[in-house]
Amino acid sequence: MSQQPVDVLIIGAGASGAVAAWNLVETRMRIVCLEQGDWVNPSDYPSTGQDWEARSWGEYSVSPNRRGRATDYPVNDTDSPIAVSNFNGVGGGTILYNGHFPRFHPSDFRVKTLDGVADDWPIDYATLAPFYAQNDQMMGIAGLAGDPANPPHFDNDVLMPPLPLGKSASAMARGFNAQGWHWWPSDAAIATQEHDGRAPCINLGACLSGCAQGAKASTDITYWPHAMRQGVELRTRCRVREITLDDAGMANGVWYYDQDGAEQFQQAAVVILATNGVGTPRLMLNSKSERFPNGLANSSGLVGKNLMFHPYAMIRGVFPEALDGHRGPGACIWSQEFYETDLSRGFVRGFTFEMNRGMGPAATAMLGLGHGRIPWGEDFHRMYARLHERVTGMVAICEDLPELHNTVTLDDTLVDSHGIPAPKISYTLSDNSRKMLDYAMARAAEALRAGGATDIMSEAPLGVGGWHLMGTARMGVDPAKSVVNEWGRAHDVKNLFVIDGSIFVTSAGVNPTRTIQALALYITDCMKKRLANLFD
Amino acid sequence: MTNNIASDAPFDAAQKELVAFVAAAMIPADASRNMPAADHPRILRDILQTAVAAELAAICAYVNRLAHNVLGCDFARANFDQKNELANNLAGSNAPEVRGFVSLVVQCYFRDDRVLGALGLEARAPFPKGYDVPTGEWDLLETVKRRQPFYRVVDR
Ligand SMILES: Cc1cc2nc3c(=O)[nH]c(=O)nc-3n(C[C@H](O)[C@H](O)[C@H](O)COP(=O)(O)OP(=O)(O)OC[C@H]3O[C@@H](n4cnc5c(N)ncnc54)[C@H](O)[C@@H]3O)c2cc1C
Numbered sequence: 226m227s228q229q230p231v232d233v234l235i236i237g238a239g240a241s242g243a244v245a246a247w248n249l250v251e252t253r254m255r256i257v258c259l260e261q262g263d264w265v266n267p268s269d270y271p272s273t274g275q276d277w278e279a280r281s282w283g284e285y286s287v288s289p290n291r292r293g294r295a296t297d298y299p300v301n302d303t304d305s306p307i308a309v310s311n312f313n314g315v316g317g318g319t320i321l322y323n324g325h326f327p328r329f330h331p332s333d334f335r336v337k338t339l340d341g342v343a344d345d346w347p348i349d350y351a352t353l354a355p356f357y358a359q360n361d362q363m364m365g366i367a368g369l370a371g372d373p374a375n376p377p378h379f380d381n382d383v384l385m386p387p388l389p390l391g392k393s394a395s396a397m398a399r400g401f402n403a404q405g406w407h408w409w410p411s412d413a414a415i416a417t418q419e420h421d422g423r424a425p426c427i428n429l430g431a432c433l434s435g436c437a438q439g440a441k442a443s444t445d446i447t448y449w450p451h452a453m454r455q456g457v458e459l460r461t462r463c464r465v466r467e468i469t470l471d472d473a474g475m476a477n478g479v480w481y482y483d484q485d486g487a488e489q490f491q492q493a494a495v496v497i498l499a500t501n502g503v504g505t506p507r508l509m510l511n512s513k514s515e516r517f518p519n520g521l522a523n524s525s526g527l528v529g530k531n532l533m534f535h536p537y538a539m540i541r542g543v544f545p546e547a548l549d550g551h552r553g554p555g556a557c558i559w560s561q562e563f564y565e566t567d568l569s570r571g572f573v574r575g576f577t578f579e580m581n582r583g584m585g586p587a588a589t590a591m592l593g594l595g596h597g598r599i600p601w602g603e604d605f606h607r608m609y610a611r612l613h614e615r616v617t618g619m620v621a622i623c624e625d626l627p628e629l630h631n632t633v634t635l636d637d638t639l640v641d642s643h644g645i646p647a648p649k650i651s652y653t654l655s656d657n658s659r660k661m662l663d664y665a666m667a668r669a670a671e672a673l674r675a676g677g678a679t680d681i682m683s684e685a686p687l688g689v690g691g692w693h694l695m696g697t698a699r700m701g702v703d704p705a706k707s708v709v710n711e712w713g714r715a716h717d718v719k720n721l722f723v724i725d726g727s728i729f730v731t732s733a734g735v736n737p738t739r740t741i742q743a744l745a746l747y748i749t750d751c752m753k754k755r756l757a758n759l760f761d
Numbered sequence: 762m763t764n765n766i767a768s769d770a771p772f773d774a775a776q777k778e779l780v781a782f783v784a785a786a787m788i789p790a791d792a793s794r795n796m797p798a799a800d801h802p803r804i805l806r807d808i809l810q811t812a813v814a815a816e817l818a819a820i821c822a823y824v825n826r827l828a829h830n831v832l833g834c835d836f837a838r839a840n841f842d843q844k845n846e847l848a849n850n851l852a853g854s855n856a857p858e859v860r861g862f863v864s865l866v867v868q869c870y871f872r873d874d875r876v877l878g879a880l881g882l883e884a885r886a887p888f889p890k891g892y893d894v895p896t897g898e899w900d901l902l903e904t905v906k907r908r909q910p911f912y913r914v915v916d917r
Contacts, residue, residue: 272887275877279811279868332913339913350915373908390897398901407905427891437888550882552892565913586880587871594863601852606791613880 227490231255234479234493236465236508238262239317240738241725242499243444244360244745246452246459252753256457257491259481261464262296262314264445270435278587281434287321287689289313296462298641298648300503302691305652307534309503310692315461316445317501318692319414319738323432323555324441325579326366326414327735328357328378328743332565336626336731340566340573343626346730347702347711348747350376356746357739358383363451364442364742365420368412374561385417388426392548393582393617394557400676406562406668411579413556414442414739421447430551430585441554463489466645467512468496468721474516475760476721482643495720495752495759499745502532502694502726506633507648509698522698522715527708529634531627531696532650533732536658538685540669541592541618542678543611550614551585560619563668564734572660574624576734578669583617592616596682618673620687621665623658624734627696654686662686693737698727713748719760724748771814775837776821780812781805782836783824784866786848795879799870807869816861823858824851 232254235242246258271280282291287310289297294313302308312320331350336343357378367385370377387410390398401408415432416423417440426440439446453459462484469490471477478492498505506529512521520528560578563570584592589612593599599608631652639647654662662685670681701707704716709728715721724745726737733740752759772780785800797804809817821836827850828836832843839847851859870876874884 270888273889274886275884276868276872277887279872282864282868330912331915335915339915371906373905373910374912376910376912389894390899390901391894392897395898395901398898402901402904407908407911409902409905427889428894429887429891431887438891549894551887553894561912565911585871586877586882587867590867590871591864594867601787601848602789605788606794606796610794 227492230492230494231257232493233257233495233497234259234491235497235499236479237317237499237501237504237725238315238444238449238459239499239501239725240319240444241741241745242317242497243448243452244742245497245499245724245749246457247363247448248746248749249753250452250455250457252756257493258457258459259463259465259479259491260315260459260461261298262312263461264315265320265435267435267437267439270431270437272429272431272434272437277431277434278585281431285321285434287433287692295642298645299639301636301639301647301649305650305691306654306688307536307652307686307691308689309650309694310689311501311503311694315449315459316443319443320435320445321433322443322692322738324414325556325559325736326364326412326739327559327577328375328412329733329735329740330564331376333731333733336574342573343731344701344706347700353740353743353747354378356743356750359746360739360742364414364447365416365423366412367415367417369410372409374407374409374564385420388413388415388417388554388557389428390557391553391582393553394580396544396548396617396676397580397619397672398558398676400672400674400678401560403675404672406560406672408558408560411556411559413554415554415556416440416442426554428553430553430582432554432556464641464643464645465508466643468508468521469512470514470516470521470718474718476718486643495722497722497724498727499725502697503633503648503650505723505725505727506697507635507646510635511646517717522708522717522721524717525705525708527699527706529632529697530629531699532631532633532652532694533625533627533696533729534652534691535625535693535732536623536654536662536685537687537690538621538623538662538665538669538683539618539687540621540666540673540681540683541616542673542676543680544615544617544677545679547614548583548617550583553582555581557582563665570664572657572664574626574657574661574734576621576623576661576665578619578621578665580617580619583614586613589613589616592682598680598682619669621662621669622734622736623661623665625658625732626655627699627731628655633697658686693726693732695726695729695732695737698723699730700728701730712751713744722748722752772809772817776817777809779821779824779836780808780817782844783820783848783851783862784808786845787852787863787866788870797873797875799866804869804873807873808866811869812865816865819858820862823856827851
């Protein structure tokens with residue numbers, strides 16, 4: 226069946242798709258977004274039940290393979306030490322994200338020039354700065370101006386008061402102070418006062434399985450209501466199989482499966498891919514044609530290559546006194562003491578420490594059992610009591626450099642419920658990343674002990690931590706070395722745009738979503754400015 | 762809640778006995794802390810109702826395989842000491858079947874009203890009441906505020 230043609234077709238209603246819909250709506254073009262998942266009802270989130278921990282490991286698991294919803298697609302990540310995490314629904318990954326909301330540093334756009342590795346971006350921090358600011362307004366940011374690790378970036382009218390330090394972050398701050406190291410209240414996409422109709426945070430503590438209070442800025446409650454009120458049509462349970470081309474080599478629409486499983490064709494004048502760093506290469510590689518036998522817009526051969534994750538280290542300390550337990554959002558403070566390159570550390574580039582507060586009783590027990598601190602049997606309760614509400618710690622988010630052999634390809638046998646080939650991940654941890662993880666674990670342990678921790682538990686790389694998906698359709702000015710140009714348009718197909726994490730040239734050492742959204746605003750702004758000659 | 766194990770659960774008596782034994786071997790009762798064992802009827806019922814049939818079948822099969830290797834008989838035929846020997850084996854195991862079962866037992870145990878109460882936690886959903894978190898020691902930030910900017914400045 227064929228649908229009425231549209232001007233702009235956005236695929237994916239996550240962090241970046243929502244931004245594009247909202248930013249383009251003022252053009253009065255007919256805009257449709259196809260999203261494979263559903264709207265999530267906040268009253269369904271795990272934190273509305275006493276069994277919230279169990280549900281966050283099951284139907285709200287960060288792993289699509291574990292969740293296994295009809296709206297998910299399977300991912301073959303057996304060839305990777307890090308498994309893909311995501312959420313497939315309106316809001317995309319922001320439904321489950323923690324709301325840590327750092328910006329890139331200016332140096333992150335000049336990696337080659339400054340450190341001789343990877344590539345420089347074709348744009349710089351100054352280009353994105355106004356779009357970061359616009360996005361901050363839409364998402365609603367809590368934080369504190371004056372962080373010496375970052376350029377000044379807050380207007381007073383944008384910023385909400387920072388999240389509470391509580392006992393956990395205070396303990397860690399003492400440790401960082403004792404070491405003479407930087408820390409600062411995190412920029413968080415979590416409302417601490419009423420913002421754009423959203424209620425302030427009430428410390429539910431289950432941010433990673435959706436915010437029932439609506440304080441956390443997921444795009445289903447930030448951008449989407451505004452975009453839809455102004456006329457964007459969002460069709461859920463619509464999974465795109467492939468993007469098609471006309472004889473002139475322009476994208477002319479997509480084949481998708483609607484909520485009843487029926488095959489539909491949606492004609493479009495412009496196609497925007499916002500399906501994330503795994504979904505986008507999957508869709509491009511599955512869109513083969515005579516012109517592009519190796520996948521759409523893939524003359525460079527780089528679609529699906531250079532996958533970057535951010536290897537994570539998780540470091541937790543046990544304190545002698547009770548802290549916050551599971552109460553309060555994970556986001557609280559960060560340290561960028563080790564962010565910029567210092568070769569004397571034994572690796573290039575750097576990482577951010579993000580403190581993560583505590584955990585619920587079931588997670589505490591699993592941590593203790595997993596690290597040999599809680600035995601089975603008689604001593605279970607005594608040893609559990611030593612950990613109960615006394616654990617806090619941090620993650621280190623290590624910059625991952627692009628490497629051609631880290632890839633998303635199409636699996637030969639695994640398919641989703643519509644028979645579309647599943648993505649296969651092949652990823653190895655680089656020597657530089659391994660050294661960075663080891664260094665980060667050692668420093669974190671020092672800070673935790675200095676803050677009073679008596680026992681340390683670490684893990685790296687974090688196996689479940691493939692939640693930042695970047696680099697698989699990188700941007701650049703040279704069509705031989707990149708998939709999209711410096712404003713997100715495919716070099717090979719002049720009405721095809723990519724706006725999600727795929728277009729990252731490098732990953733920086735921070736969570737990516739604020740930058741993904743700033744890029745989506747920037748690209749759609751470029752489109753608006755060029756409407757008369759968009760395809761030249 | 763009744764003290765009966767749900768009769769409509771798709772598990773036979775031998776499977777239920779095995780599950781109860783392993784759960785209690787992992788988390789026994791501790792009267793001094795007012796903590797029930799994980800085979801307390803209410804918790805066991807939760808475990809059996811929550812379990813995906815395939816997961817429980819897998820742990821039962823795994824334990825029976827182990828029993829054959831270690832004891833040369835089925836779990837059901839083992840005596841109390843032999844069962845404890847098996848439990849010790851399981852405690853050190855990293856097999857996916859065991860990890861899955863441990864996670865299941867822990868999930869069900871730590872959402873039980875009595876367990877939460879004994880830990881000093883309110884037995885309730887986080888939403889809508891939420892929690893208080895103290896503002897914390899903001900004066901700790903004063904030293905950091907005095908620090909000069911240290912991000913790399915980059916030419917355009
Ligand atoms: C557990 C977790 C914690 C995280 N924490 C943080 C954090 O604290 N800070 C941070 O910055 N980032 C965090 N992230 C990452 C953040 O969620 C992502 O960076 C962000 O959502 C990516 O945006 P995107 O637009 O690229 O893709 P997504 O938000 O993933 O959206 C892609 C959308 O496309 C849809 N889609 C895919 N394929 C198709 C298809 N074929 N047809 C139709 N629809 C399709 C998907 O269903 C999905 O809704 C976290 C992620 C997870 C999973």
